[in-house]
Each structure stands twice: as C-alpha cells, then as structure tokens.
Amino acid sequence: MLEAILSIGGIGLTAAVALGLAAKKFAVEVDPRELAVLEALPGANCGACGFPGCGGFAKALVEGKANPNACTPGGQATVERIAHILGVAATAADPQVAVVLCQGDNPRAALKYRYLGMADCNAAQRIAEGPKQCPGGCLGLGSCVRACPFSAIEITGEGLAVISRELCTGCTRCVAACPRGVIRMTPLAATVHVLCNSHDKGAQVRKYCAVGCIACHICAKTVPGAYVVEDFLARVDYEHRDQAGAAVEKCPTHCIRDFAQGYPPGSSFAAPTVPVAGKSAA
C-alpha cells in the first residue's frame, strides 16, 4: 500500500515539478479579453463558426478577424455579451434582411444572348454585361447563394434568387457578391417591396420584362408618401412602410409584392408565418 502511494505520488510530484518549470519557460501572454470571450462562448467546440474550437474563435474575435454572430449556437445573448466585452456595437435594433429586388425569372424577363459558361453571376456579367436584357435584373446564376453562410438564398427552377426572410441574418454578404446590385438591405418589418431594379424608361422595360416597374406613378398616387419614383423606378419609402400595402393590387405590372402574402412564384420558402407589427391581418 505504502509503495503504491509513494510511487504514484512520486510520479505525480516529478511531473508537477517538471510542468511547473516548463510553464515558466514557455509562458505565453494571452489577451485577458480572449479569456473573457472564451468564457462567454458556449464551449461546445462545435466548429460551426469555422474556427478550430471556441478557443480559436475567441482569438479571432479579439483580433477582429471574426464576427460575433458567427456563433450560431450561442444565439443573440452570446453575441451581445461578446460585443460588450470587445466594445463593439451589438447588432442594430432594427433588424435588416436582404431582398432581391427582381421577379424577372426566365419566363418573364427576356435574354440578351445565349450564355454558355461558368454558372456565376460575376463571371457572366463580364461578358457583354450579362445575358439578361434588363441591366439590373437578377441573373440567377447563384453567386449570392454561394456567398450566403446561412443557406438563406435559393435559386428557383426558373432562375431567380429568392432570400428567406426567416433564415437571413442580415450579414450583407450577398449584397457584396451581386454584380448587378439587385439585392438590398431592408428593414425586416417592411414586407412590401417594389421588386424591380431597372432604371430604363417604361417603354424600354416593357420590351424585356413582364413584371418590371414602368414608372407609371400609380403606386405613388394611390398611397402618397409611401412610394418614391426616381429615375424611372419606384421604391417603397421604408419610413412609411405601413401604408405601402395598399398599392400592391394597383400595380399594373405586378412588380410590387407583399412578402407577408408569399414569396415570388417558384420559391420553395413558405410565406412568413409571423404577423408583422403594424400590418393588419389580411
């Protein structure tokens, strides 16, 4: 018995001394904030953030190489705590989602030429400024889909990008990825949007798109103040988003859509179930 205690104790003691010496020799300065951030993280080491374990993520956060909201399991509470520790702004109070301002899928919008090449919007845009006649319409080749870290974007069978309002976290990666600027950040609470991005004159738009904005001003006349028509394109003034719904039915080309009533045709996303504040039940 005594031997056992002594030998194991001896081994332990030797190891302890050796480790103690090593710790002195190989001491590494660690940013105290890093430890604090590590504490705040869930500690699941799941790797969902793309870093090796929570330690790696904490280090990246402190160095400013990562966004706190990359930690999906942590949720909003974690994000806020980390933002507090790092002294950066927490996510905006008015949550934003990205919206594709186009409904011109293959049956509705005319092509400029037959494109044969890499299925990437940015690559296609470099060939005579994209295969669609509309200069601003969605090309449907999925650059935004690849850019989205949350799988919130789909391309419909007819080649139109649609962004899920529930899955979108407002990270703006798709906005940067789109070569045509057809994706915009909008307030989550605003469900009515003019889904067109062509600044061409109405007659021109009619030639190539069945659902394009022809700048007829009917929406602005129906709900004065809720719509602005600029440079031959109407858009919702999101300050007055609550009234915008009244013009949806009036639009002659049906390019205004209320997402509370459903996504553009061909989308597999179900209409948002959560009733939006300020919107009377339809």
Add this chain to the structure above:
Amino acid sequence: MTELFLIFISAAFVNNFVLARFLGICPFMGVSKKVETALGMGMAVTFVMTVATVTTWFIQYFILTPFNIEYLQTIAFILVIASLVQLVEMVIQKTSPVLYQSLGIFLPLITTNCAVLGLAVLSIQKGYSFLEAVVFAIGAAAGFTLALVLFAGLRERVELSAVPRAFQGAAIGFVTAGLLALAFMGFAGLVKG
C-alpha cells in the same frame, strides 16, 4: 535488426493504430480537415507516443513490477501521458501559435487519446525490450501520422466534390475512412504479429 524492422512495419502499416486497430479515431476525424494541421498533429502525437512509451516502460519495469503494483498501471500511465501532453501543449503554444490554434481542443485531447495509452499498454503486454518498445512507438506514431495525413489529403479533395447533402461533413468522412481502412487491409499478413 530484422526483428526491429518488422516491429516497425507491423506497427506502422499492418497493424496501423488508426486503420487496423481503430485506436485514436477522435483526432483522426477531428484534425484531418487540412494537411498542414494533420501533419502538426502527427508530430505532436509522435512526440507524445515516443516519450510516453519510454517513460511508461521505465515506470513499469522499475517501479510497478518491483513493487508488485501492476494494478496501478492505467493510473500511472495516464498520469505520465497527461503531463506530457501538458508539456507539448505549452511548447506548441509558445513556438507555433498557428498550429496551436488549428489543433484547438484536439491537442489537450491527446491525453485521452486511446492510441497513446494503447501503445504504452501494448508494448508492455507484448513484453518488448526497451529498444523494441521505442521502435514500436515510433512505428505506431509514423503509422498514425501517415494515416492522418493521407486522410487529410482525401478530405481536402472531397471538400471540392459535389457530395450529396445527406453525406456532407462527417458522414462522407467516415465513408472515406472506411475505404482507406479497406485499402490498408492489403498490408494484412505482410508481417505476422
């Protein structure tokens, strides 16, 4: 000399710790996303395995056996391995922060890596002499590193593939590991033992 060579071949290929004995699967799956990281992990494990085998060999034959306390083998060995891993962790953190970061949780987890303990215990069970134990450890570590790096290369390639959604991630990793183990079956019988 031949004997030592055979021990090495056996430990590295025929009875590869990962692909034939299925020990150390945790870091094998965990740290095999990039070849560089896999190589770093391989080196760390090689160091721990070799030093652990040497130390435990001495502990077994100079402490445990003389005092008739072989029943404390597991505790004593784990104590040694844990200390060694701590040491390696400190050294890597100091010398290669990048590697430290990419190894992440799997570095301290070498402590509980069954391959290391298994190696120490096996070399006692097989009654290896000191030299044989060292060669056995180096062979096992080389085999572990080889399997890990090969696997990392494969995973990097699979990452470029259009894997069906249901198989993405760990699933295709396990399928690949299985096929790799299948290929390693070819070494069976190369060395008896």
Add this chain to the structure above:
Amino acid sequence: MEQKLILSPAPHLHGEQSTEQIMRAVIYALLPACAVSIYFFGLPALRVLVLCTLGCVLAEIGCQKLMRRPAAWRDGSAALTGVLLALNLPPASPWWLALLGAAVAIVVGKQVYGGLGHNPFNPALVARVVLLISFPVQMTTWSAPTPLGAGLDLVTTATPLGEAKNAVMLSGRLPEALQNSSWDYFIGNMGGCLGEVSALALLLGAAYLFWKRILTWHIPLSYLGSVVVIAGIFWLVDPSRYPSPLFHLLTGGLMLGVFFMATDMVTSPVTPRGMLVFGVGCGLLTVLIRLFGGYPEGVSFAILLMNAATPLIDRFTRPRAFGEAPARVSGRQGAP
C-alpha cells in the same frame, strides 16, 4: 432574329474528345479482354459481364433519381465501372456477388462522393476489395480455363500467383512448372479473374488507347518499370524463392491494373510528375504485397493505397509555373 446569338467566354474552339467518347473508347479497349474471357470461361463469364454492367448502370440511374440529379448514366462511366468490375471477378461468381459488387462500386465507391469525377477511390476496385474481404471463398474459387464453352461444369484450379504463394509458404520454394508457362500466361490460358487472364488482349486494348491518346505513358511505364526492377532485384537474390519479373508481369491482374485501373483518370494524379510517383508507388506496393503479404495478389490494394495518396501527390508535385523561380516550388507552399 429568331435565335439569340451565343456569347461565351474564350476560347471558342474545342477539342474533339469528350468525356463520353473517352469512356466509350476505354470500353472498346476492354472488349478483346472480354472476348478472351468468354472464350476461356464460356457462359459464366458472359453472365458476370452482363450482370455487372447492368447492375452498375441501374445503380447509377437509381442514385441519380434518388438525389434528384440529372441522369448522367449515358456518359458511359457506370458501364465502364461495370465492365472493369466484371473483369475483376472470378468467372464462377454467383449472380448475387456480381450485383452486390455493382451496387457497392456505384453507391459507396462513386455516388456518395457526388458521382463521376469526385470519387477518390477507383469504384471497381473498392467493390472488388469489399467482396474479397467479405466473401473470400466465392472470390477465390477459380475455374480452369476450358476454351470454347466446354466450361459449364466447373473444374476449379488455382491462379499462378496463388500457387506460387502456397508453394513458397509450404516448402519455401517455387514450383518449377510455374516458370515455364509464360506463353500460356501471355495468351490467357490460366486460372484467374475474367480480366486477369490474357495479357495479350489487354495489351491490344491498351495499344488502342495509346493510339487514341487517352493513355499517357507516365503511369503504365513507371508502374511496369518499378515492378520489373523490384521483382528483378528479389529474383536475382534468390530465384528459387522469388518468381521472375516476367512471371510477375504476365500473371494476376497486373496488366489490367496497369493499363485500366491505375490509369483511371479520376483517381490518379493530374501532374506528369505525380503520375510517375503514383506508378512507382503502385509497382512497389504490388510486388511487396505479392511477395510478403497475406493476399497472393496485390494489384488492387496497391492501386487503392496509391489512390488514397493521390491528393497528396498532386499537391506536392505541382509543376513549377512558367517564370517561377525554381527554389520556391518545392514542397508545401503549393498547398492551400
């Protein structure tokens, strides 16, 4: 204008050979070997061929339906896998063995990775090895070759490699007879898998592929060369124990492996230097497994092992780019 103009990125000209044409050409190149196997082993061989090919194509169609991906079985790759698998099975294989092999090849070997071009291991070899390990008896029951279809009642025999291995294990010496039947081995008059038997037919097929510029010399030459050199060294050391390089070349699946399995484009390196490394690795492993391993034949395992090493080989053999300083090419920095 009724049809819109086509706009595509440069270049606007394209070479003649498409993936489908390559696959078809490889199948054509295997036909002589199929014919020889049917000549020597009769209807059972035909049955294996048909079952494997059909099985593979059906499995491919099934997988693509299941994954809702475009049906691409017409590219011929599944049929090619089927033919290759059949050539890697013994003629007396029961029907379920052939079908199971086809399913394993396509599902586990290929489709779980995303189909053609994505599989890291040669599907036919994956299936062969799975079957070999799971059903060792069926996979090593060899019928004796009986020219022109007399072969309905089975006479079992041993493969030359198996005989050699057994003899060496029992007596430490090679049987004399084995060394003197080179001509029989060359035309295929021996026991073995369908496609293992006739080196002549396989060489014919390979010549066709060389002519079509589908095969390059890198892998076949380095593979054959390393087998000859390594087997030759052992043979020179002790000819009574180790068979001659010629014996190695003509028996077993070496010819099939060298020209049709190791050269499988999907699972071998893309760089010329990598192909050489790959071939030498295959040769080395083949001889080592044949001489010292538990299995008499090492070609399948050797190729699978080198398949596993292919991503690493590709990485470390990236060619020096035009105008790149030589010192900077070496090793790791080519890696992502």
Add this chain to the structure above:
Amino acid sequence: MMKKLKTFRGGLHPSEHKEQTAHLAIEDCPLPEELVIPLSQHIGAPAEACVAKGERVAKGQLIGRARGFVSVPVHASTSGEVLAVEARPHPSGKLLPAVVLRPDGEDAWGEAPASVADYRELGAEELCERIRAAGVVGLGGAAFPTHVKLSPPPEKPIHTLLINGVECEPYLTADHRLMLEETARLLAGIDILRRALGARRVCIGIEANKPDAIARLEEACRGTDVEVATLAVKYPQGAEKQLISALVGREVPSGGLPMDLGVVVQNVGTAAAVADAVLAGKPLIERVTTLTGSALARPGNLRVRIGTPLRHLVAWRGGLTGELAKILCGGPMMGAAQLSLDVPVVRGTSGVLLLREGDVELRRESACIRCGRCVRACPSFLMPTTIAAYARLERFEAAEQFRAMDCIECGCCTYICPAAIPLVQAVRHAKLAILARRRKL
C-alpha cells in the same frame, strides 16, 4: 530528317481553318455610311474627345487626345462630319464613348502628312514620339501602346527585338498576307523599331505553316543581320512569353515583363504601322484584318478603316450564309464574342469570325474527370482544373497559391477539356478576385 523546330513547352495544335483565306490577297474595304471610332481602343486610359457634334474633320485629324503616358491619341479614319460623340457598342461588350463620323466621300487628308527624308537621322526619342503621336498600338490583339514598350527604364537595356509573325490563332491570316505583300514596309518598320530600342539582335519568328512568308522574308533579309526563325506550329506560339521562350530560350520571370530579359516583342502589323507613322507621318487609321467563318459568303483579308461597323464588312463580302450563331472579334482562342454586328473594327481587331450554329460548341459542362490534359497543355505549367475548382468555391487564396496569376488566358485548357469546363473563365474569375483583394490591402 527535318531539324527539330524551335518552340516552347506545353500548348497544343487546334485545327487551323486558315485555308479559307490564306491565299487571298489583301483587299481595300470601301468606306461605310457611318464610322464609329471608339475613344478607347487600347490598354490604358481612354482618349479624350476633342471634336464636337457637327464639326467637320479631315482624314487623319486628331479627334481624341491621349490622357497620360499609357494612352494614345485617336484620329479620324476619313474626312467627314462628326454626327455625335456618344456611347456606342464596343467590342468589349460595353457601351463606350465613340466619335460617330459620316464620311463625305472625299477621303481628303488635312495638312499633308509630314514625311521624313531619312528616319536614320532621328533619335530614339523622336522616333518614339512620332509613333506615339500616330496612335500606334500592338496590332496583334492586345492593343498595348507601342511607345510605352519602346521606352524601357534605363536600368533595363534592350538587346533583342523579336518580331511576332507567328499568327498562331486559328482562322486568322492577316499577318500572313501582310508579311507576303508588304515585306518592304514591314522591314522598314522593323529597322525603325530596332533603332528606337537600340537592339543588337533582331529576329522574326514565323510558324512553319507559312512557308511562303518565311521564304519571302528570308530572301528580303539576306545580307542583313535580321534573323528569320521557323517555329513549330503550336498554339500559343505567338503569346509573348512563349515566343521569347522559343527564340531566346529563357523564361520571363513570373509577374515580370519581357524587358526584364532585355527583350521587346512587336507584332508584324505593328511594325508596318510604325513604318507608316515615321516614314509617311500617317496615323493609325486602318488595319489589315481577316474576315472569315462559315456564316460568311466571301471570306477575305481586308484593309479596313478603324471604326467600320462589322455590318458594313459583312454586307460588302456578300452577306451571311446560313444562320449566324456567334460573332467573334479576334481569334477563336482568345477573341471576344459580340452582341451584334453594330460593333466597329478597332485597332486590336486582328480578325472577325462569323460562325454558324454547327461550328459552335454547345456542350454543357460536366464534372472534371481529372484527365490531366489541361495540366499537360498549359504553356504556363499550371494546374487549371485545380485553380478552377478553387475559383468556383471562391477560395481565392488557394487559387493564388496554385499560381492563378501566372495564367495567360490562352485557352488551351478549355480547348482540350473533355468535360467542356470553362476553365479559363474560372481562372480569370479567380484572377480578378485576387487583384481586387490586393487593391483593397
């Protein structure tokens, strides 16, 4: 047994399709109804318009001023009235500012071009200035301002001038005809270029598939120290770096320029334009181009005024036969597909191809089968399929490590790819992303 011809490593031999036009003498194209002269016809800053709507201009009059060093002036291709200065379709696929001119039919020069008695008396700088003022750019296709290439920094003296008569692009025969028909002008241009650079060695590289041009030039160069080198028929033999590799035996360092090796390469068409500019004082207002393809009734080699719309060329050559599926400006390997026949011929237009549906690759891309053909064909020794795979996943650092930036976009990889993968486009995608990132840093 023939001596092994000089060449480079890699590359391939696409079917040449040159037989349609190789034997046809150069013809002058009549003036069109309307000329569209883009202000950006060269690499570098676009020229600035210096005429206004309604103004009358003489042939050779300056209509666009150069902006900066890497830029060249633009001149009126004929005399006439300026109809507009506005955005018009450009061969790059965009709408870009152009001077639209209605020819008056007189085709009258303004002030008589200042000819030079003996260019040998002029210094290198003056030669360079004349070349710049005439708006001479590389006529091989890239349209890089020639005077910039002729002004190397003093620490990089030029010892070798290579003249590119390779014309390795399939279908194109304009340079071939130029070498045959305008040998004297070409050699004068070469001599001017050599003087401007102070080069000791001058070598004209020609592919072996133009034996008549080789014989003609060899004869003309007899007794001079200008070499004529016969090169193996292989694409892209005419790419600058590959030509240097074949004729000088050295590789231009990655990211470097030929001048780093003391070498300058000029196209034969450029040399002829230089002769016009210096000897006759004529600005670059026309070029020789090949108009060909299966959809065209009468293919030919034409001398065309800069700014002539393709529609006019096609009408003059008997119109279209069969349904037009693709319009290309430049060769089929590196040229750009066009949206319509309204685009004009510009300085870099080495050829115009009109293809029918049957000649156009319509195959959908399939998965890479890793055959390695692109790796073997790549004249830059890259691994195109690997770079493309990373480009597709937007993993641009990995693409950069596989040296995407060393790609010369010659198109060999895509040509040979059995899976019809647009490899060049993918690599280019990566290159642009890498450049964008570098700019950001």
